Amino acid sequence: MxxxxxxxxxxxxxxxxxxxxxxxxxLLAAKRALAEVSVGGIMEIMSxxxxxxxxxxxxxxxxxxxxxxxxxxxxxxxxxxxxxK
Amino acid sequence: xxxxxxxxxxxxxxxxxxxxxVVLSGAAAQDMEVNIYVLLMGxxxxxxxxVDTNKHLxxxxxxxxxxxxxxxxxxxxxxxxxxxxxxELTNVKIHICGLAGKIWGGEKLEDFVDIADDIxxxxxxxxxxxxxxxxxxx
Numbered sequence: 001m002x003x004x005x006x007x008x009x010x011x012x013x014x015x016x017x018x019x020x021x022x023x024x025x026x027l028l029a030a031k032r033a034l035a036e037v038s039v040g041g042i043m044e045i046m047s048x049x050x051x052x053x054x055x056x057x058x059x060x061x062x063x064x065x066x067x068x069x070x071x072x073x074x075x076x077x078x079x080x081x082x083x084x085k
Numbered sequence: 086x087x088x089x090x091x092x093x094x095x096x097x098x099x100x101x102x103x104x105x106x107v108v109l110s111g112a113a114a115q116d117m118e119v120n121i122y123v124l125l126m127g128x129x130x131x132x133x134x135x136v137d138t139n140k141h142l143x144x145x146x147x148x149x150x151x152x153x154x155x156x157x158x159x160x161x162x163x164x165x166x167x168x169x170x171x172x173e174l175t176n177v178k179i180h181i182c183g184l185a186g187k188i189w190g191g192e193k194l195e196d197f198v199d200i201a202d203d204i205x206x207x208x209x210x211x212x213x214x215x216x217x218x219x220x221x222x223x
Contacts (some may be wrong), residue, residue: 022159031114031174047113059114 001080005068007080012044013037019048019076026052027059030081034065037083048076056081087118087176091217098128098143099164100152106167106223112219113171120217121168121179122210123201128185131197133154136165180205198211 016033018026026047037043050082057067060081068080075080090112094105123131130139142149155161163168171177181191181203183193186204192195195203214220 020160022161024107024114025160027114028110029172062115067215 001067002069002080004071007071007078008030010042010068010080012080013041014043016045017030018052019046021047023049023051023054023055025049025057025061028061030056031051034083039083039085043081043083045079045081046076047079050077053077053079086114086214088215088219089213090117090119090219090221091210091213092119092121092220093124093214093222094111094121094127095124095144096223097139098141099130099139100142100144101223102127102130102164103161103167105157105173105221106162106164107223108221109129109166109171109177113174113177116175117219119175119177120172120213121177122205123179123181123185124210125182125185128153128181128191129189129199130164131179131181131201132189133196133198136198137163161177165198165200168218172200178202180209181208 006043009078014033014037016029018029026045026049034043053070058080060067065084068082071078096102108117129135181197181201181204183204183206194201
């Protein structure tokens with residue numbers, strides 16, 4: 001996990017804007033986009049669906065990737081993860 | 086080795102089919118291998134000509150307009166699109182129960198939506214249910 005300062009300065013290799021979609025939209029968008037990220041790459045998912053802030057960290061860890069943390073913005077969240085395999 | 090899910094879809098109602106689609110999406114995101122068995126009323130919903138016109142709900146029928154309006158507002162895909170997307174993401178097979186198909190006049194695979202894989206007997210469902218890590222009956 002990274003702290004808020006580190007997360008805010010993190011440059012993601014892939015940014016997914018899933019704002020405006022409800023569950024499971026952001027999760028499916030993340031799943032699809034992860035295929036385009038190289039191992040070791042960082043992906044950022046922007047979501048306005050609060051459930052996603054619980055869902056994606058659990059999913060990322062279960063699938064063997066690293067959940068890095070969440071930055072809360074006005075009306076949405078930026079969720080960061082690292083592809084590990 | 087991928088975990089396996091076995092889902093029996095008895096319902097032909099859009100509310101329950103949408104819920105099934107959401108659950109299926111979660112399984113697809115986790116790379117689960119999913120076998121779906123479409124039983125009785127489900128086969129009605131999976132028939133080609135009914136996919137777009139079926140508006141039946143299993144519950145809260147007096148809230149039908151609100152339900153469909155909310156799905157649209159929240160950009161929730163039609164139930165069949167969840168199934169289509171899941172098939173693109175992971176190993177999902179959709180099996181139509183032979184008896185169920187016949188009840189609704191579906192004798193051949195072509196009578197059902199293009200994402201249906203085959204028409205099977207109930208023995209296959211029992212075998213898949215025995216082997217699955219997660220079993221759902223909707």
